Amino acid sequence: MTTQTTEAPVREAVLSLTGVNKRFGAVQALTDVSLHVAPGEVVALVGDNGAGKSTLVKIISGVYESDGGEIRIEGKPVSVHGPAHAQELGIATVFQDLALCDNLDVVANLFLGQEVSRTSVIDEVEMEKESWRLLRTLSAKIPSVRIPIASLSGGQRQTVAIARSLIGNPKVVMLDEPTAALGVAQTAEVLNLVERLRETGLGVILISHNMADVQAVADRIVVLRLGRNAADFTVEEATTEQLVAAITGASDNVVASRAARHKGATDE
Structure with missing residues (x-):
């Protein structure tokens, strides 16, 4: 079976992966995987459980080292030697668990581990000013930067985690399931944040199971299946049926069959 693939227009990539491989013992997690992200572009990475999405994200973010292949940032070959090195290279990652401290306020969470100091004293005023600047960049709806994270909604927590990823002026931001377990209003809020990231010229990689959010x-x-590239669609041309077929590896799947039956009944 051949998966239908629509080639996207070629743009200069801020992040480019070519021929990436990763093996864990007897398990070949990734085989010859490629991914390209341009500045100001949102690339969704989708696939079923076990497709290799998490492994690929961890390779890009420096948690794992690949067994082969090439990673380029703005055309220059790089080796990512850990999460801290990934940040230095301009790769920021917001993982699904967010890694926020509920008992600390917004400012403390934004600058946790990278506090601004002058003459060995933490500069709270400068950090608060920078916190508001970052939140304004995202058009964020946070009532105060001095309230504990525990008092924020799920969407607001995601906002803080995304704002924290912007410290250090990254070139690429990866968002791992940012709308998981959020309500409709909070999901819309997070999707607006993704739009803001695109408008600032960042390359964005969005990992999600929600096809409505992706579209x-x-x-x-970009669809991964069994650790390989399965398809690359432009969002305008990709239908839900095509996406499901690429993800499952089935040209005739349950969703497509049900849609065809419904269309037939409507026509009659």
């Missing part, structure tokens, strides 16, 4: 904000959709 709402992504420019391109």
Whole structure:
């Protein structure tokens, strides 16, 4: 079976992966995987459980080292030697668990581990000013930067985690399931944040199982299946049926069959 693939227009990539491989013992997690993200572009990375999405994200963010292949940032080959090195290279990651401290306020969470100091004293005033600047960049709806994270909603927590990723002026931001377990209003709020990231010229990689979210904000959709590239669609041309077929590896799947039956009944 051949998966239908729509080639996206070629743009200069801020992040480019070519021929990436990763093996864990007897398990080949990734085989010859490629991914390209341009500045100001949202690329959705989708696939079923076990497709290799998490492994690829961890390779990009420096948690794992690949067994082969090449990673380029703005055209220059790089080796990512850990999460801290990934940040230095301009790669920021917001993982699904957010890694926020509920008992600390917004400012403390934004600058946790990278506090601004002058003459060995933490500069609370400068950090608060920078916190408001970052939140304004995202058009964020946070009532105060001095309230504990525990008092924020799920969407607001995601906002703080995304704002924290912007410290250090990254070139690429990866968002791992940012709308998981959020309500409709909070999901819309987070999708607006993704739009803001695109408008600032950042390359964005969005990992999600929610096809509606993906189709709402992504420019391109890259499908992984069994650790390999399965399809690369432009969002305008990708239908839900095509996406499901690429993800499952089935040209005739339950969703497509049900849609065809419904269309037939309507026509009759």
